[in-house]
Amino acid sequence: xxxxxxxxANISWKKLxxxxxxxxxxxxxxxxxxxxxxxxxxxxxxxxxxxxxxxxDNVFATGRxxxxxxxxxxSYEETTVKKINVNPGEIVHKxxxxxxxxxxxxxxxxxxxxSNYAIQQxxxxxxxxxxxxxxxxxxxxxxxxxxxxQNAKKKYERIKQLYDQDAVSVQELETAELELIAKETxxxxxxARLKIKESGPTGPELASFNAQVEQARVQMELAExxxxxxxxxxxxxxxxxxxxxxxxxxxxxxxxxxTIGNTDKVEVTAGVSEADSGRLKTxxxxxxxxxxxxxxxxxxxxxxxxxxxxxxxxxQGSQIExxxxxxxxxxxxxxxxxxxxxxxxxxxxxxxALVVPYEAVIxxxxxxxxxxxxxxxxxxxxxxxxLNTELYxxxxxxxxxxxxxxxxxxxSLMDGARVSEVKNVPTAGGTT
Numbered sequence: 001x002x003x004x005x006x007x008x009a010n011i012s013w014k015k016l017x018x019x020x021x022x023x024x025x026x027x028x029x030x031x032x033x034x035x036x037x038x039x040x041x042x043x044x045x046x047x048x049x050x051x052x053x054x055x056x057d058n059v060f061a062t063g064r065x066x067x068x069x070x071x072x073x074x075s076y077e078e079t080t081v082k083k084i085n086v087n088p089g090e091i092v093h094k095x096x097x098x099x100x101x102x103x104x105x106x107x108x109x110x111x112x113x114x115s116n117y118a119i120q121q122x123x124x125x126x127x128x129x130x131x132x133x134x135x136x137x138x139x140x141x142x143x144x145x146x147x148x149x150q151n152a153k154k155k156y157e158r159i160k161q162l163y164d165q166d167a168v169s170v171q172e173l174e175t176a177e178l179e180l181i182a183k184e185t186x187x188x189x190x191x192a193r194l195k196i197k198e199s200g201p202t203g204p205e206l207a208s209f210n211a212q213v214e215q216a217r218v219q220m221e222l223a224e225x226x227x228x229x230x231x232x233x234x235x236x237x238x239x240x241x242x243x244x245x246x247x248x249x250x251x252x253x254x255x256x257x258x259t260i261g262n263t264d265k266v267e268v269t270a271g272v273s274e275a276d277s278g279r280l281k282t283x284x285x286x287x288x289x290x291x292x293x294x295x296x297x298x299x300x301x302x303x304x305x306x307x308x309x310x311x312x313x314x315x316q317g318s319q320i321e322x323x324x325x326x327x328x329x330x331x332x333x334x335x336x337x338x339x340x341x342x343x344x345x346x347x348x349x350x351x352x353a354l355v356v357p358y359e360a361v362i363x364x365x366x367x368x369x370x371x372x373x374x375x376x377x378x379x380x381x382x383x384x385x386x387l388n389t390e391l392y393x394x395x396x397x398x399x400x401x402x403x404x405x406x407x408x409x410x411x412s413l414m415d416g417a418r419v420s421e422v423k424n425v426p427t428a429g430g431t432t
Contacts, residue, residue, distance in 0.1 A: 041420050042376055042417070042418035042419045042420040043378075043413060043418065043419045043420070044419070044420055044421075044422045045373075045406045045407070045409065045413070045419045045420070045421065046407040046408060046421070046422050047373055047404050047405065047406055047407060047421050048357050048360060048404070048407050049402055049403065049404055050354055050355070050356050050395060050400065050402065050403045050404075051354070051355060051401060052352050052353065052354055052355075052401055053352075053353060054350070054351050054352070055348075055387060055389055055392055055394065056346055056348065056349050056350075056389070057346070057347045057348040057388075058344050058345060058346055058347065059272060059279055059280065059344075059345040059347055060342070060343065060345070061270040061271065061276075061324070061342075061343045061345065062270060062341070062343065063268040063269055063270025063271075063326065063340075063341055064268065064270070064338065064339070064340055064341070065266050065267075065290075065336065065337050065338060065339040065340075065341060066266065066268070066269060066338075067241070067262065067263070067266055067267075067337050068262065068265040068266060068267050068327070069236060069261060069262040069265050070259060070260065071234065071235050071236055071238070071259070071260050071261070072256060072258075073098070073099075073232045073256070073258045073259070074255065074256055074257060075229075075251045075252070075253055075254065075255045075257060076229050076253055076254075077104075077226070077229075077253055078252055078253055079104060079230070079250075079251060080101070080248065080249070080250050080251070081099065081100075081101060081102075081247055081251060081257070082100040082101055082102050082230075082247070083099055083247055084099040084243060084245065084246065084247050084258075085097060085098055085099055086099070086240045086243065087240065087243060088240050088242055088243055089239065089240060090239070090240045091237075091238075091240075092237070092238060092239070092260055093234065093237050094234055094235060094236055094237055095233060095234065096233070096234045097231060097232065097233055097234075098232040098260070099257065099258060100230060100231055100232065101230040101231075101232070101251075102230070103227060103230045106223065106226050106227040107227060109223045109226070109227075110220070110226075110227050112223075113216070113219045113222075113223040114223075116216045116219065116220075117213070117216040117217055117219070117220045119216075120209075120212045120213045120215075120216040121213055121216075123212070123213075124212075124213050127196075127205070127206070130197040130198075134197060135194070135198060138190070138193050138194045138197050139194055141190045141193070141194075142187075142190040142191055142193075142194045144190075145183070145186045145189075145190040146187050146190075148183045148186065148187070149180075149183040149184050149186070152176075152179050152180040152182075152183035153180055153183075153184075155176055155179070155180075156180040159173055159176040160176075234260060236262065237262070238260040238261050238263070239260065239261065240258065240259075240260050241259040241260060241261050241263075241337060242258065242259045243257075244256050244257060245257050245258075261337070263332075263337075265328075265332075266328050266335055266337065267300075267303065267325055267326060267327045267328060268288060268300065268325070268326040268328070268341055268343065269323065269324075269325055270323070270324050270325075271312055271321030271322065271323055271324070272321060272324055272345075273319065273320075273321060273322075274309060274319070274320040274321065274322065277305070277309070277322035279347040279348075280305045280324065280345065281302070281305070281347070282302050282303065282304060283301060283302060284301070284345055284346055284347055285299070285300075285301060285302075285345075285346045286299070286300040286302055286326045286343055286345050286346070287299065287300075287343070287344040287346075288326065288335075288342070288343055288344075289342050289344075290342075291340065292336075292339055293334050296335075298328055298331075298335060299328070299330040300327055300328045300329055300330075300343075301326065301327055301329050302324060302326055302345060303324075303326060303327040304324065304325045305322065305324050306322055306323040306324065308322075309321065309322045310322075310323060324345075326343060326345075348387050350386070350387060353386070353394045354394065354395045354396075354399065354400075354401060355392035355393060355394050355395065356392065356393060356395060356399070356405050357392060357393075358388060358389070358390075358391060358392055358393045359407050360405045360406065360407045360408070361383065361385060362409060368382065368383050368385050369381060369382050370383055370399065370405045371406040371409050371413060371415075372404065372405055373404040373405065373406060373419060374404070376418055376419060376420065377416060377419070378406055378409075378413060378416070378417050378419045379415060379416065380415040381399070382398060383395050383396075383397065383398030383399055384396040384397040384398055406419065
């Protein structure tokens with residue numbers, strides 16, 4: 001049996017051994033920490049991973065709704081509204097009479113124009129196809145003029161002989177000469193009239209007849225249009241959009257009277273800022289919303305983009321805009337003409353795009369580059385980019401899904417530099 005002294009010695013030795021082991025372990029941990037902290041930590045950077053997303057690029061604008069198909073009635077003369085047959089909101093049909101204006105003397109003008117047109121046509125017809133009795137009369141006139149001319153010629157020759165013999169005065173000779181000239185002129189005119197009737201009018205004469213007929217026709221058609229404008233007749237099926245005059249109103253030329261249109265077909269006219277206009281192409285999809293219809297969203301397509309730009313002046317000064325037209329392609333119920341609407345024009349839509357935050361891509365030596373991080377080392381890499389949006393840049397080649405890149409790399413960052421990630425920094429999407 002051990003003595004008390006031996007037991008106390010054994011216990012002290014065990015405690016001493018445990019203490020030594022504990023101190024050794026603590027020393028090893030401290031050494032490891034010192035060694036770790038003595039390694040370089042690298043340049044602090046924010047990083048992100050290349051990922052596949054559905055991305056869009058949109059252009060925003062504000063426009064106004066108008067009808068694609070409409071008919072507007074205006075006054076062309078100073079007159080009076082005689083009758084209005086419709087009210088706003090009524091359905092109308094093609095050829096329906098919507099109202100009447102006072103015609104004044106337009107009916108008399110049309111009657112006179114028709115008569116003049118008939119006369120000119122008759123003159124042309126007679127010139128081209130003369131009646132036999134007309135030719136006979138002209139031939140008789142020609143023969144008589146010929147006989148009168150021969151008699152005048154003989155008379156002149158006789159008086160000339162007498163004058164040479166001093167038997168008559170110079171005044172008698174001059175009178176005979178003038179009579180001869182007159183009869184010769186009558187004879188030549190009668191000959192010309194007969195030839196025209198027998199052979200028809202020559203090129204210039206025929207052109208003159210045709211011009212007179214054409215002028216009369218134009219005057220008649222103008223009178224017809226002027227009279228027709230006093231009857232307001234629908235040229236299409238539709239709905240009465242507005243009635244801007246009342247019966248008995250005295251109106252000036254150019255006054256708008258009635259507007260009808262097809263409310264099933266509407267479009268939006270808008271202006272897109274100069275900076276965004278380069279991304280527009282016809283056929284792009286458009287979302288349309290209206291403050292008056294907060295629970296509705298309409299679909300459309302970019303129908304046209306103007307080849308020119310306009311300077312628009314507003315409360316915020318002047319800016320250059322490119323006019324565009326958006327056609328509503330779906331149901332447009334409730335979307336009234338004149339409404340102000342907001343447009344979201346999708347210029348690019350990529351379903352599965354490999355993207356990185358747009359701040360990760362830099363331009364260097366004329367190429368697009370990123371710093372890809374692997375094992376805490378940043379490597380400069382050339383990439384081919386595609387779409388740029390407000391948050392992301394599409395990578396067409398040079399990276400793969402899951403690759404880590406430096407976001408907003410500092411200009412001092414070099415290829416092969418050691419980096420360390422900065423935690424809890426918001427990314428381009430707004431998350432940490």
